[in-house]
Amino acid sequence: MGTEEAVVIGAGPAGLFAAYELLLAGADVTLIDRAAQAGGQLVKQTHKFFGSKEHYASIRGIDIRHRLEHALEKNGDGRLRTLYSTTVAGFYADGALACVKAERYYRLHPEVVVVATGASERTVAFAGNDLPGVYAAGAVQTLMNEQGIRPGNRALMVGSGNIGLIVAYQLMQAGIQVERVVEAADEIGGYQVHASKLRRLGVPIETKTTIKRAFGTNQVEGAEIWRLDAKGEGIAGSEERLTVDTVCLAVGLSPLVELLSQLSVDTRFIPEFGGVAPVLDETYMTSRPGVFACGDVANVEEASTAMVEGRLAGIHAAGYLNRQIPRRKEKIQALETSLRTLRSGPASEHVRKGLRKVGEHA
Amino acid sequence: MLKETGVAEPRMIRSVFPDSRVLVKPKAIIECYEAIPCDPCETACPTGAIEVGADINARPVLDVDACTGCRRCVTACPGLAIFVVSIQEDKAVFTVPYEMLPLPEEGALVNVADRCGQPIGTGEVRKVRKHADRTASITFATDKGLLYEAVTVVVDDG
């Protein structure tokens, strides 16, 4: 017997839903996040979600977060303990978790752990990429939409996946002029509707183009972009200088697997997920019995799929604890169908490919 | 190419418009050219005129006769890809979603922009609706010759 029944690490969309299902099943849950509040990246997502009604479609991420928190409170019944501003610094071979909160150390020894640590934003190599004023795009979203602070006045967005397109739009909403969105690939990476929203505002999007360098003395004062040839090499002479004080990098995410790696669970490099991802069985359990993973840490995808995965992982973790769930089988089937639907379109081709690669090793 | 520019080509735009004679009454124009997993337009439609179907990756199909131009889909679409348009005498009257500040004043003369954000003419703002979900909708009238080009208004923030 552990000192805790269930610990969920990460209070983003996946973790919140895992905690919700565990609570519904009657388990005692400790929910940990290093941020000062729950919600993960939902707290800055001012755009409306896609999906269907069951995925909170047409509702903004910031509003979904409040609904989830409310649902947790309602079903918590005194069995939910939240540890925010708390970092899980160690995951030991005996299953113990080392947590740090305000210079205090806590040791937890749970029976099950759901790891929902999410992902971190990647960077890309160019001269000056370490200057203040070069930000991860999601970080700028946090600064603007959560804290109400502008990163600057004129921005360049590098990358046209959904994050790049959405954050560029949100920069415009916050009164920051987006000079350009550049995309190294031949095509825009994100949804066409997001790209069209930006174009209507007069923001140019250029494919086969990337940043060559950012310049400035102690912070970004400008950036140079250039066209790429068929091999992806910069074309000399195609450089264009932009006067910007903000460069946002939306060049993909990598799963935050460090805690799982400490435990030496089976992992595999999955290029489609931007890094090393844990190998999971069909119950979202890692190679370590009692340790589950869901959301971006398992496969970098959308918040809507992370929420469904969180529910599934929570239900399976409750099952591992021998907690009874009414109509468990039907519930799991419905959620799995929902996930398959979300992933069945052409926009999810890379996700299906990544999942197949993980599956080969389960 | 839409996937390279983010701007639909004229041929694609025409394909989502009904015959202009139908537009004596307001109808939804759904500029959802890509299969993405999403169906709130169908859920929002009170007359069942928009169908996505069981596979939410399918593109929405509009039953033009059933569409009443009620505008609910305009703010429900998370991609802001739907507007309502009608032709009234020599004017095309658009209702478009709008999520920027400042909002235009009703009655104001504003620039009307195309899918690249370029001003292509002027329009009169007839109605500005603020919705609880914070996506506003703006109804403006412009030259009917801009039916296939106009998509938004440009509001000076000075």
Next chain:
Amino acid sequence: MRIREHPILRFKERSKIAFTFDGRTLYGEAGDTIAGALHANGVKELSRSLHLHRPRGFYCAIGNCASCHMTVDGEANVRTCITPLKAGMVVKTQQGKGRVDGY
């Protein structure tokens, strides 16, 4: 640098909080992170790289990348992008890796 008007969000003016940054008194607002408050004051340089001493700023906003590490109230390597600002905090640009005793 503060957003006061926004089509989707409401940012009310919150109570002012005084803190010091490298000896200067600056003001943030209740609810700011330390890095956010510095940004609102136009301070973008938060640290220096260890070897080449190049300026480093706000990068990840999730306490992951170490670019925003500063010395706060004598404690080194504080992740200022996720640490809430408190009145009277003494925030300093950190020299080098930082030591447990704060120097």
